[in-house]
Ligand code: KG4
């Protein structure tokens with residue numbers, strides 16, 4: 085049984101990450117998060133690609149050093165080809181191509197969404213893995229998808245957002261309340277102290293398994309405007325209840341669609357990924373669904389939920405086994421279907 089060493093690079097959004105895997109085991113997973121975007125309340129693409137340029141070489145060096153392996157031992161270089169911000173993807177793509185040429189090892193392109201899903205197959209001591217077929221829900225600042233996963237590379241998107249991603253819904257709502265970016269974790273923190281039924285917000289009516297979050301943002305905006313016109317301190321005085329109500333509404337939207345997907349596919353194994361899976365309201369709702377509806381849910385450790393290169397590496401490993409290599413003339417793809 086030969087050992088496969090994969091160096092993986094992720095640069096699709098605002099995190100520069102490099103990881104080294106030995107087969108399905110993570111030896112290192114280094115992530116440089118770009119603080120610069122906090123000042124602007126969102127990711128600025130131009131600044132993101134510039135920061136990737138600064139971070140990529142040190143991050144790769146660190147990943148190799150932490151894994152305690154020499155670059156000459158690498159079996160292949162895996163990288164995120166898309167989807168994401170083009171200028172950001174170009175940095176990782178160009179770097180990966182150059183390094184694979186220099187070392188004379190294969191290049192492996194990875195779809196970022198596929199990686200969020202297959203991150204569940206990173207080896208973790210004592211953690212059980214979903215078995216095919218299962219449903220995957222990827223929820224983050226950039227994505228909201230429900231996917232039917234039939235096999236490692238056989239996936240079907242059952243539903244996705246038609247506008248904002250669920251993390252954006254959290255962050256934009258938080259911004260309306262005057263909270264700093266990214267506001268999702270703050271809504272969670274304040275919301276835990278509030279009454280989730282205090283302020284009912286309407287749920288969008290979207291057919292099938294697709295999502296829409298822009299209407300929620302608008303109704304929160306009008307609600308805040310209306311109430312602050314009556315009482316300028318309304319938000320400060322009711323912050324916990326407002327946050328709890330927003331979190332409750334978003335959780336309901338996600339759970340409604342998941343229940344629908346389970347009904348439609350008769351699959352009760354649900355694998356969650358993306359930064360929003362840290363949310364306590366969503367976690368509670370999933371735990372309840374395990375008890376009440378007999379679901380089995382899977383959530384990887386947080387490091388593998390948010391954008392990271394280890395998940396790119398696990399896909400790289402499975403593609404390596406299939407000798408599914410990428411031609412060095414490949415270009416980054418801002419849009420890249422599953
Ligand atoms: O996966 P991620 O780190 O990056 C991408 O967007 O791909 O996800 C970040 C998103 C942000 O929108 C952030 O507000 C949200 O995840 N988030 C949360 C929580 N922790 C992170 N949203 C709600 N509750 C949380 N506890």
Ligand code: ZN
Nearest residue numbers: 200224226391
């Ligand atoms: Zn992501």
